[in-house]
Amino acid sequence: xxxxxxxxxxxxxxxxxxxxxxxxxxxxxxxxxxxxxxxxxxxxxxxxxxxxxxxxxxxxxxxxxxxxxxxxxxxxxxxxxxxxxxxxxxxxxxxxxxxxxxxxxxxxxxxxxxxxxxxxxxxxxxxxxxxxxxxxxxxxxxxxxxxxxxxxxxxxxxxxxxxxxxxxxxxxxxxxxxxxxxxxxxxxxxxxxxxxxxxxxxxxxxxxxxxxxxxxxxxxxxxxxxxxxxxxxxxxxxxxxxxxxxxxxxxxxxxxxxxxxxxxxxxxxxxxxxxxxxxxxxxxxxxx
Numbered sequence: 001x002x003x004x005x006x007x008x009x010x011x012x013x014x015x016x017x018x019x020x021x022x023x024x025x026x027x028x029x030x031x032x033x034x035x036x037x038x039x040x041x042x043x044x045x046x047x048x049x050x051x052x053x054x055x056x057x058x059x060x061x062x063x064x065x066x067x068x069x070x071x072x073x074x075x076x077x078x079x080x081x082x083x084x085x086x087x088x089x090x091x092x093x094x095x096x097x098x099x100x101x102x103x104x105x106x107x108x109x110x111x112x113x114x115x116x117x118x119x120x121x122x123x124x125x126x127x128x129x130x131x132x133x134x135x136x137x138x139x140x141x142x143x144x145x146x147x148x149x150x151x152x153x154x155x156x157x158x159x160x161x162x163x164x165x166x167x168x169x170x171x172x173x174x175x176x177x178x179x180x181x182x183x184x185x186x187x188x189x190x191x192x193x194x195x196x197x198x199x200x201x202x203x204x205x206x207x208x209x210x211x212x213x214x215x216x217x218x219x220x221x222x223x224x225x226x227x228x229x230x231x232x233x234x235x236x237x238x239x240x241x242x243x244x245x246x247x248x249x250x251x252x253x254x255x256x257x258x259x260x261x262x263x264x265x266x267x268x269x270x271x272x273x274x275x276x277x278x279x280x281x282x283x284x285x286x287x288x
């Protein structure tokens with residue numbers, strides 16, 4: 001599937017062409033890496049289904065953007081700060097570092113990214129604890145409509161199901177636990193065949209490569225796919241709603257179906273996907 005990108009850039013992802021090939025250079029935390037975006041085409045029926053967490057499995061992007069807004073309020077000392085509509089493609093779907101870098105640059109904030117990141121995680125831990133204790137926003141993590149039936153049907157058809165997120169464990173686990181609790185589906189860590197997260201933080205630093213391996217780098221999806229052993233990329237499908245996630249999957253050499261209510265349209269990254277769909281019912285028609 002030929003991509004329609006030529007000298008296109010969003011956040012720290014820059015696309016360019018050399019001959020017949022399309023490449024993407026990613027720059028995060030002072031490190032740059034260039035990947036080829038290989039042609040890939042899904043061939044039904046799916047044998048492995050890989051799903052993003054935020055936005056795709058659980059409608060949570062508004063909550064994470066709310067935390068980003070609280071962080072900007074904190075580091076600017078301006079409790080009335082609000083994001084503008086044009087900010088949305090830059091503060092959803094990419095890594096926390098990239099979101100913060102964008103905010104600091106866009107709003108000329110006198111704060112380094114590392115310090116802003118510490119404030120963000122303090123706020124996130126507090127807000128997540130409030131939710132788990134039943135005092136916070138009960139609507140923060142809403143399962144996408146049709147999730148339960150879709151997951152059970154995929155499993156009934158013998159499809160291996162994996163969950164992928166760049167989010168750290170302390171963020172990811174409460175989110176998926178909350179969603180499964182709402183659906184009465186039991187323990188998500190027992191349901192999924194494999195789960196890959198962004199890892200842990202230790203002594204204020206990442207216990208894994210953290211932001212350096214986050215989407216849109218391919219490693220989250222590559223690790224998730226490889227956890228199933230040998231596989232045919234054409235029989236794998238990734239479900240995503242964000243440009244960073246779709247790019248991550250494509251850099252991993254995997255085909256993507258995108259949800260049309262994410263930021264793929266606003267970010268101009270629709271060409272990363274086989275197609276955009278409005279619901280799990282449409283996904284079923286393609287992959288089962």
